[in-house]
Amino acid sequence: MSKTQDLNPLSLDNQVCFSLYSAANAMVRAYRPLLNELDLTYPQYLAMMVLWQHQGISVKTLGDKLHLDSGTLTPLLKRLESKGWISRGRSETDERVRVLHVTDSGTALKELAAKIPQQMRCKLGADAESFTELKTLCDQAYQVLSAEK
Template identity: 75%
Template sequence: MTTEKDSNPLSLDNQVCFSLYSAVNAMVRAYRPLLNKLDLTYPQYLAMLVLWEHEGISVKTLGDKLHLDSGTLTPLLKRLEGKGLISRGRSEKDERVRVLHITQDGESLRESAMEIPELMRCKVGTPMESLVQLKSLCDQVYHELAVEKS
């Protein structure tokens, strides 16, 4: 038996986008108390994750990895630099290219952040296999929509 709600394409309950939106908001709220201890916002945390993994990358590469444009990224990086976590410099190969480096304080923060992924896995309470599958589906949706934009 099909209910009117099941067949209504405009029903909120039938919108994948709303489920993703709600899950993202809940995830960011769950991160907040953990990141407050590090004095980081969620976007700053994401930037630091990339920088911890790829020391000395360009601002453009960071933007590509985070799917952010320079207008969004520049203020975020200025705040991280103001906190003493990163330094922004010029590439030795091309002076037009801005490169990012982790400071000693930024490296120290990395140690404090090490427990966050496991704490979040515990908060979510979903088996790792399901989380890996969810990530893969989200990546697939992003790829399909981002390719469509280009």
């Protein structure tokens, strides 16, 4: 490969966005068999992780944490509720606000899901420092790009 090809700004090999896109797709595919055992999709898993940590949060707060709009979040939450893992109710202080609670079976699911992060670390085979660095770089990219709205 010549030096001119290496510097080609339109070469797919030079695109950070393509590397991120490919890695994100591969990551979701790697999660799929682990999550299938729990009857969870990847977006449902992310939502449950937030809910396990923040019992009783509003739908809006969950959407903010997941970077999802209510049009995407509502069907996801309905599916989690139909599986019996969460309940959706109204805030005691403002009836317009929907709040989310993890049910007992949703709490039991948490114990099953607890092994997934370690299984993924094993699949990736990188050290903790590399994961921390990668996460930091991804978070920085998100912050910069979302601030440009």
